Amino acid sequence: xxxxxxxxxxxxxxxxxxxxxxxxxxxxxxxxxxxxxxxxxxxxxxxxxxxxxxxxxxxxxxxxxxxxxxxxxxxxxxxxxxxxxxxxxxxxxxxxxxxxxxxxxxxxxxxxxxxxxxxxxxxxxxxxxxxxxxxxxxxxxxxxxxxxxxxxxxxxxxxxxxxxxxxxxxxxxxxxxxxxxxxxxxxxxxxxxxxxxxxxxxxxxxxxxxxxxxxxxxxxxxxxxxxxxxxxxxxxxxxxxxxxxxxxxxxxxxxxxxxxxxxxxxxxxxxxxxxxxxxxxxxxx
Numbered sequence: 324x325x326x327x328x329x330x331x332x333x334x335x336x337x338x339x340x341x342x343x344x345x346x347x348x349x350x351x352x353x354x355x356x357x358x359x360x361x362x363x364x365x366x367x368x369x370x371x372x373x374x375x376x377x378x379x380x381x382x383x384x385x386x387x388x389x390x391x392x393x394x395x396x397x398x399x400x401x402x403x404x405x406x407x408x409x410x411x412x413x414x415x416x417x418x419x420x421x422x423x424x425x426x427x428x429x430x431x432x433x434x435x436x437x438x439x440x441x442x443x444x445x446x447x448x449x450x451x452x453x454x455x456x457x458x459x460x461x462x463x464x465x466x467x468x469x470x471x472x473x474x475x476x477x478x479x480x481x482x483x484x485x486x487x488x489x490x491x492x493x494x495x496x497x498x499x500x501x502x503x504x505x506x507x508x509x510x511x512x513x514x515x516x517x518x519x520x521x522x523x524x525x526x527x528x529x530x531x532x533x534x535x536x537x538x539x540x541x542x543x544x545x546x547x548x549x550x551x552x553x554x555x556x557x558x559x560x561x562x563x564x565x566x567x568x569x570x571x572x573x574x575x576x577x578x579x580x581x582x583x584x585x586x587x588x589x590x591x592x593x594x595x596x597x598x599x600x601x602x603x604x605x606x607x608x
Contacts, residue, residue: 374473377408379444386437386444388413388463390426403437404462410451411435411467416460427453427463435465439473446471486512488519490576491544491555505533507573509547512595514588516558516579517545520566530565530572537563537576545578551590557582 382405387398400417413435429450437444448465455461486509507521521533537543537560544555558578566575583591 372473373470374444376446376467376469376471379439379471379473380406380411380437380467381439382406384437384439384444386435387417388415389434389436390431398434398436401435406467409467411448411465412454412462413465414460414462418461427455427461429453433463433465443474444471445474487548488517489546490519490521491546510575512547512591514580514583514591514595516561516577518575518577519545521574521576527565527572530574533574534563534565537574539563543576543578545580547591547594549590549594552587556580556587 380403382403384403386401386403388401389398398417399415399422401413401415403411404414405412427450429452431450432447433450434447435445446468448468450463450465452464453461454464487506488509489506505521507519510518510520539560539562541560543558543560545558546555558580561577561579563574563576566573
């Protein structure tokens with residue numbers, strides 16, 4: 324190999340490595356900017372925290388897809404059928420034949436909400452492709468941001484404990500009906516809400532009748548056995564479901580407190596921490 328050829332090869336290799344390094348640097352910077360944009364966007368929602376999508380979104384999650392200009396009430400139920408680091412496949416189980424197919428076009432902006440055990444995941448993205456087979460629910464491939472928003476299902480630390488409780492459904496609290504009063508046990512408690520398992524109501528029909536009076540957004544009064552809190556606490560039901568308990572069929576409700584005074588919240592926090600200390604002592608004894 325002549326010196327001229329060797330020099331030419333060295334120059335070509337030098338510029339190839341230099342250009343390749345610059346392209347890698349630009350690509351990395353671009354990805355960093357995209358991730359920073361996703362992080363800023365995810366953190367702008369009130370009451371949400373930013374979480375990594377690849378560590379949070381999983382196959383099998385259910386949720387909704389709302390198209391541009393649509394409301395949550397008109398959103399479509401979906402299921403995560405596949406997930407990679409950058410692409411999410413959503414099967415639109417709630418899609419109806421009469422809906423406009425133009426809404427599924429590539430580039431369309433959609434708002435995605437997914438349910439997870441630790442909260443609600445929310446992000447805005449674009450449709451990249453569509454897969455539709457006759458007779459099956461259509462599927463859309465959307466871009467998965469690196470950072471997404473997670474709205475916590477619980478607004479404060481909760482301690483799992485058993486505590487007797489009485490609830491009173493406010494609309495039925497009249498002298499004519501005698502009030503809807505049911506006793507049960509608090510499954511866990513925090514300053515923001517609690518879970519309650521009501522005592523057995525007997526037959527499935529009775530349990531269903533109880534559940535019908537304890538639907539989501541129903542306001543109830545919760546009486547906790549905390550001597551310093553003498554009044555019933557106002558609470559709004561977040562979710563309710565039928566369960567099997569001792570004594571027959573029962574109802575489990577999740578509710579959040581509202582219109583609480585600061586000292587009442589402090590008393591609830593003290594009760595939660597006291598239960599935590601007792602639990603730790605029992606484990607170490």
